[in-house]
Amino acid sequence: MDSIGPVGLQQREGAPGCSQEGLPCPSDSSELVLECLQQFKVTETQLQQIQASLLGSMEQALRGQATPASAVRMLPTYVGSTPHGTEQGDFVVLELGATGASLRVLWVTLMGTEGHRMEPQSQEFVIPPEVMLGPGQQLFDFAAHCLSEFLDALPMDKQGLQLGFSFSFPCHQTGLDRSTLISWTKGFRCSGVEGHDVVQLLRDAIERQGAYSIDVVAVVNDTVGTMMGCEPGVGPCEIGLVVDTGTNACYMEEARHVAVLDEDRGRVCISVEWGSFSDDGVLGPVLTTFDHALDRESLNPGAQRWFEKMIGGLYLGELVRLVLAHLAQRGVLFGGCTSPALLSRGSILLDHVAEMEDPLAGAARVHALLQDLGLSVGASDAELVQYVCAAVLTRAARLCAAALAAVLSRLQHSREQQMLQIAVATGGRVFERHPSFLSVLQKTVMLLAPQCDVSFIPSVDGGGRGVAMVTAVAARLAAHRRLLEETLAPFRLNHNQLAAVQAQMREAMVKGLRGEASSLRMLPTYVRATPDGTERGDFLALDLGGTNFRVLLVRVTAGGVKITSQVYSIPEDVAQGSGQQLFDRIVDCIVDFQQKQGLSGQSLPLGFTFSFPCRQLGLDQGILLNWTKGFSASDCEGQDVVCLLREAIGRRQAVELNVVAIVNDTVGTMMSCGYEDPRCEVGLIVGTGTNACYMEELRNVAAVAGDSGHMCINMEWGAFGDDGSLDLLRTCFDANVDQASINPGKQSFEKMISGMYLGEIVRHILLRLTSLGVLFRGQQTQRLQTRDIFKTKFLSEIESDSLALRQVRAILEDLGLPLTSDDALMVLEVCQAVSQRAAQLCGAGVAAVVEKIRENRGLEELTVSVGVDGTLYKLHPHFSGLVAATVRELAPRCEVTFLQSEDGSGKGAALVTAVACRLAQMARV
Ligand code: G6P
Ligand code: BGC
Ligand code: BGC
Numbered sequence: 001m002d003s004i005g006p007v008g009l010q011q012r013e014g015a016p017g018c019s020q021e022g023l024p025c026p027s028d029s030s031e032l033v034l035e036c037l038q039q040f041k042v043t044e045t046q047l048q049q050i051q052a053s054l055l056g057s058m059e060q061a062l063r064g065q066a067t068p069a070s071a072v073r074m075l076p077t078y079v080g081s082t083p084h085g086t087e088q089g090d091f092v093v094l095e096l097g098a099t100g101a102s103l104r105v106l107w108v109t110l111m112g113t114e115g116h117r118m119e120p121q122s123q124e125f126v127i128p129p130e131v132m133l134g135p136g137q138q139l140f141d142f143a144a145h146c147l148s149e150f151l152d153a154l155p156m157d158k159q160g161l162q163l164g165f166s167f168s169f170p171c172h173q174t175g176l177d178r179s180t181l182i183s184w185t186k187g188f189r190c191s192g193v194e195g196h197d198v199v200q201l202l203r204d205a206i207e208r209q210g211a212y213s214i215d216v217v218a219v220v221n222d223t224v225g226t227m228m229g230c231e232p233g234v235g236p237c238e239i240g241l242v243v244d245t246g247t248n249a250c251y252m253e254e255a256r257h258v259a260v261l262d263e264d265r266g267r268v269c270i271s272v273e274w275g276s277f278s279d280d281g282v283l284g285p286v287l288t289t290f291d292h293a294l295d296r297e298s299l300n301p302g303a304q305r306w307f308e309k310m311i312g313g314l315y316l317g318e319l320v321r322l323v324l325a326h327l328a329q330r331g332v333l334f335g336g337c338t339s340p341a342l343l344s345r346g347s348i349l350l351d352h353v354a355e356m357e358d359p360l361a362g363a364a365r366v367h368a369l370l371q372d373l374g375l376s377v378g379a380s381d382a383e384l385v386q387y388v389c390a391a392v393l394t395r396a397a398r399l400c401a402a403a404l405a406a407v408l409s410r411l412q413h414s415r416e417q418q419m420l421q422i423a424v425a426t427g428g429r430v431f432e433r434h435p436s437f438l439s440v441l442q443k444t445v446m447l448l449a450p451q452c453d454v455s456f457i458p459s460v461d462g463g464g465r466g467v468a469m470v471t472a473v474a475a476r477l478a479a480h481r482r483l484l485e486e487t488l489a490p491f492r493l494n495h496n497q498l499a500a501v502q503a504q505m506r507e508a509m510v511k512g513l514r515g516e517a518s519s520l521r522m523l524p525t526y527v528r529a530t531p532d533g534t535e536r537g538d539f540l541a542l543d544l545g546g547t548n549f550r551v552l553l554v555r556v557t558a559g560g561v562k563i564t565s566q567v568y569s570i571p572e573d574v575a576q577g578s579g580q581q582l583f584d585r586i587v588d589c590i591v592d593f594q595q596k597q598g599l600s601g602q603s604l605p606l607g608f609t610f611s612f613p614c615r616q617l618g619l620d621q622g623i624l625l626n627w628t629k630g631f632s633a634s635d636c637e638g639q640d641v642v643c644l645l646r647e648a649i650g651r652r653q654a655v656e657l658n659v660v661a662i663v664n665d666t667v668g669t670m671m672s673c674g675y676e677d678p679r680c681e682v683g684l685i686v687g688t689g690t691n692a693c694y695m696e697e698l699r700n701v702a703a704v705a706g707d708s709g710h711m712c713i714n715m716e717w718g719a720f721g722d723d724g725s726l727d728l729l730r731t732c733f734d735a736n737v738d739q740a741s742i743n744p745g746k747q748s749f750e751k752m753i754s755g756m757y758l759g760e761i762v763r764h765i766l767l768r769l770t771s772l773g774v775l776f777r778g779q780q781t782q783r784l785q786t787r788d789i790f791k792t793k794f795l796s797e798i799e800s801d802s803l804a805l806r807q808v809r810a811i812l813e814d815l816g817l818p819l820t821s822d823d824a825l826m827v828l829e830v831c832q833a834v835s836q837r838a839a840q841l842c843g844a845g846v847a848a849v850v851e852k853i854r855e856n857r858g859l860e861e862l863t864v865s866v867g868v869d870g871t872l873y874k875l876h877p878h879f880s881g882l883v884a885a886t887v888r889e890l891a892p893r894c895e896v897t898f899l900q901s902e903d904g905s906g907k908g909a910a911l912v913t914a915v916a917c918r919l920a921q922m923a924r925v
Pocket of ligand 1: 755
């Protein structure tokens with residue numbers, strides 16, 4: 001207060017409220033006023049410092065670095081694009097907080113690109129002060145009441161109403177319809193709202209009101225509504241600037257610069273929340289005593305200062321009042337007399353300042369206003385008061401310009417553009433009522449951001465239309481989400497459905513073992529024991545039926561098992577050619593391997609992992625029942641494949657091989673893991689195909705004589721459900737995949753679980769979602785219509801936690817799919833639903849098996865290990881965990897350990913061969 005100092009000031013002696021000091025002559029008054037207003041001058045250097053500090057604070061917040069309370073907040077708004085102009089429909093908009101003590105309800109009709117612009121209908125409701133300061137529920141009930149009052153008066157059809165909620169306070173948004181209030185500003189201070197989701201609070205209030213069913217689909221900050229409301233012709237505006245009771249701006253930032261977002265493409269709208277900017281370093285020098293006084297008296301001292309309280313319309317009137325009161329008390333104005341009105345907070349409002357500051361209004365209007373405040377207005381007072389108004393407003397406009405210039409610099413940085421051409425949508429009554437505000441702002445922005453060509457577009461209806469635009473986008477996304485959920489719902493299996501699969505599999509196992517009609521063939525494998533560690537010798541092993549065909553040399557010694565192997569390809573035309581061709585190819589590989597390993601001419605015992613359903617009549621006899629997994633070589637089904645191999649060997653001169661055993665890859669895997677862990681009595685494959693085997697009580701195996709001991713049973717569970725027992729779970733996408741396969745109607749369970757099919761199921765779902773317009777803007781691409789283009793390995797890649805959405809997009813773009821970030825997210829969800837169902841079904845199968853073993857042995861608790869192999873199980877980030885969780889849920893009395901087989905089932909085949917050789921040896925002795 002000392003800045004003015006007492007010298008030369010005179011006041012009317014003794015009158016109440018009048019200054020005791022001598023009153024200055026008029027010319028001194030104006031000087032003293034101007035001297036007082038000097039402190040409202042902000043130099044260009046100071047503005048540049050504020051611009052730089054604000055920019056620094058913005059970039060710090062964008063990097064996600066902790067920022068002091070006095071910084072800007074940089075809040076993502078989940079608005080990813082400016083309007084396409086295609087938005088259409090009727091929307092209700094509720095605006096709360098933009099214009100202080102009033103809320104507004106609008107009915108906005110968007111006509112898309114075709115239609116002309118429809119004027120929104122709106123109604124404003126004054127919010128009683130006790131509602132602005134009372135319990136939050138009261139405020140939201142008040143809002144819901146205004147909504148229904150507004151809708152009652154409207155002749156339109158009010159079914160399926162969709163509402164956009166413009167809530168002009170700092171919020172952490174986690175979605176277009178999820179937003180948590182950080183702190184109240186601008187005269188609001190309702191209890192029980194900060195830290196809560198304001199959309200839910202509004203939904204609850206509308207529900208309590210019960211008059212209308214209204215779907216709140218989006219919550220939007222008023223700056224975003226202002227930006228989005230920019231007329232398509234003139235825009236698009238990429239900055240939204242509001243100066244009303246409060247002030248703030250939003251702008252379109254490159255998503256990759258927003259650390260909290262997992263995005264690298266496209267833009268996202270950021271609400272700067274510059275109202276809380278208060279870096280004392282740069283603002284300290286421009287603060288006046290009036291600013292400090294205002295903050296102390298305000299509803300939220302210390303908060304939203306200084307920036308909002310130096311610019312926002314809620315405070316400008318108060319600043320003017322404080323200056324006038326000060327000058328009056330110094331005898332400089334109003335004859336040195338104040339009035340109760342002049343001394344009471346909030347008596348000078350934004351509108352008053354607008355009128356008084358308006359050069360056209362003229363001194364007369366100022367006189368009238370000051371008299372209304374109970375002041376005796378001297379000749380020069382009106383003009384001096386206008387100086388005060390102009391000084392306060394000019395400072396506000398210049399500070400606002402410094403902030404806007406910081407946003408412009410930020411855009412230049414993030415877009416690496418020297419010259420930036422940009423449109424700024426402006427909204428708020430300070431713009432509407434104070435034409436000088438915009439002109440000062442424009443001039444100052446040109447000063448501070450000379451390389452930016454900025455056009456200012458006043459928003460036509462305070463952003464209501466923009467909020468409707470965002471609501472239209474949100475409604476579209478919400479509709480898409482509903483369609484996505486509906487499409488994926490059949491893949492979400494609950495406990496009862498999984499328990500039913502377990503029970504049906506159990507029933508099919510028993511029937512299969514008895515030789516009754518069952519989709520589970522329960523094939524005896526003639527493997528009666530898991531290895532006991534006494535096996536020894538060198539063995540050849542073949543591994544056919546998985547992703548790769550391998551020939552292995554397996555050396556079993558006291559010190560363990562040493563494996564040398566070579567992968568060979570089986571081209572599709574050979575796998576689907578003649579049986580002779582296929583087995584000749586196999587023998588070629590064996591000969592090649594023997595040559596490379598220096599084994600030529602040696603006739604080592606050979607174990608043949610043949611991963612297809614075979615009815616075995618002995619360890620070395622297996623009749624192929626039917627091909628699976630893309631194999632269809634002719635003249636094999638119904639044949640003993642060991643004979644086919646021996647015939648092929650026979651066709652090849654000078655090759656001697658001693659085929660001792662044929663095993664299924666599940667059995668090979670169980671034996672391979674059983675070598676390390678004798679409790680391993682189950683073998684599981686989840687790869688190209690899927691299947692399981694386990695050690696069954698011989699007494700339960702009708703096809704094999706004997707009541708004691710065990711027999712390993714190859715379940716061939718891939719065919720489970722071929723009798724229709726899984727039809728309740730099968731989706732139209734499963735049917736599409738089955739119909740397109742080379743064995744329709746076969747391997748139902750496998751086609752819902754294994755690697756050969758999951759990618760195709762996903763592709764069919766993506767085609768459906770594209771046809772519904774949910775994905776890829778409804779554009780069907782040739783690529784996506786190509787069979788097997790979506791590899792199952794993509795599921796494993798896309799679902800890996802370490803992969804950000806951006807990498808998901810990269811995978812999909814390689815497929816030539818034009819996608820948005822929302823698309824990538826939806827594709828991820830489709831993959832998750834398909835792989836989760838596969839893993840749960842697999843888990844239900846394993847639960848059926850281990851429960852069978854437990855009950856076979858009449859045990860309360862069973863501890864058992866399961867040997868597992870297969871690319872899908874091994875590579876998918878979540879598959880194995882989901883299988884184990886499902887087994888724990890469905891077979892709680894079984895302690896199940898899953899052992900991933902390191903050496904594949906070739907080793908297992910060699911061990912089966914070794915056991916056979918040992919038993920044969922003992923038999924010969
Ligand atoms: C391993 C086993 C093979 C089995 C395959 C299944 O490679 O050694 O016997 O067939 O896994 O997995 P895949 O993903 O290759 O079909
Ligand atoms: C709020 C902002 C809002 C601005 C303008 C500020 O007080 O924090 O969210 O955009 O006022 O209404
Ligand atoms: C075959 C099984 C094999 C499984 C895993 C299925 O298609 O029928 O024999 O175990 O794939 O490879």
